[in-house]
């Protein structure tokens with residue numbers, strides 16, 4: 649792989665693509681203090697996206713740096729630039745720092761301080777709190793660490809409005825509850841990797857059966873949490889339809905995973921989780937802009953004056 653390809657690999661491009669997709673949708677879901685739709689300025693969209701993307705890429709590069717010992721031991725990650733020695737730790741450190749600093753400059757000077765601060769906490773939350781500490785400390789690592797990965801729609805929202813709205817926190821909550829079934833499905837498939845590297849992921853510490861039940865529990869919780877945008881008046885019937893159909897699909901996978909038909913089923917569940925989140929957010933967006941708010945149902949959130 650070319651040097652450019654190696655650096656690109658450090659940024660976890662596919663994961664970060666979905667993070668940024670959710671952030672951009674967060675921008676286009678923003679409402680003002682009166683609950684009216686806000687059309688974001690091109691300035692907020694371009695620089696907000698750039699800043700959030702650079703910060704996520706920086707966090708991903710720091711994760712490569714801190715996890716190099718673990719990555720070398722796992723089949724899934726053994727090809728990574730640091731694991732193979734194609735890049736040096738110093739190169740990765742400088743790259744991660746440059747991305748992080750540029751992202752902060754963009755957000756502080758071209759977006760707003762609130763988004764910069766929240767993005768900074770997300771970067772530290774993933775790169776330091778999750779990677780350097782939680783990942784090695786507890787099987788609840790990805791549940792708690794999931795808060796950082798769940799932040800992007802909220803960051804997109806604040807990039808546009810410069811204020812935090814309960815609706816934005818609802819979007820964070822959706823990704824937060826989605827993360828455990830997303831990750832544990834993969835961890836079941838890769839349990840040998842994690843046990844070889846002695847990372848205390850749930851299937852290693854508590855076994856695969858226990859993890860399957862946890863996936864089902866979080867998938868039920870996710871089904872309930874994804875109804876919130878409808879019942880708080882943030883979204884309408886188009887979204888409700890999408891959330892119920894997608895959620896029923898996820899439940900089908902989670903229930904089947906208790907007695908999987910084949911070895912690959914956990915991986916299929918993991919792949920579904922990614923399609924699920926992408927399409928769910930597309931439904932939020934479509935619902936927000938395609939339907940006249942007057943015919944939306946549900947209860948509209950009334951801000952406190």
Ligand code: HEM
Pocket residue numbers: 662663666667670724778790793794795797798823827830831834922925
């Ligand atoms: C703490 C939270 C999370 C953990 C522990 C986690 C874990 C993982 C792992 C281990 C992979 C496999 C990566 C690879 O093989 O390269 C993965 C893939 C992926 N994750 Fe997550 N994830 C988390 C949160 C998220 C979030 C918040 C998003 C997006 C909103 C996301 C989107 C994706 C995507 C799109 C892939 C597929 C990448 C590919 O095809 O290579 N993840 N995740």
Ligand SMILES: CC(C)=CCC/C(C)=C/CC/C(C)=C/COP(=O)(O)OP(=O)(O)O
Pocket residue numbers: 660663664667700703704705707708711715725767768770771774779796797799800
């Ligand atoms: C600023 C901001 C929004 C930051 C969020 C950063 C970010 C890239 C979150 C995604 C979460 C993720 C890929 C976790 C996997 O880490 P892992 O170490 O468990 O997986 P690995 O073994 O594939 O490295």
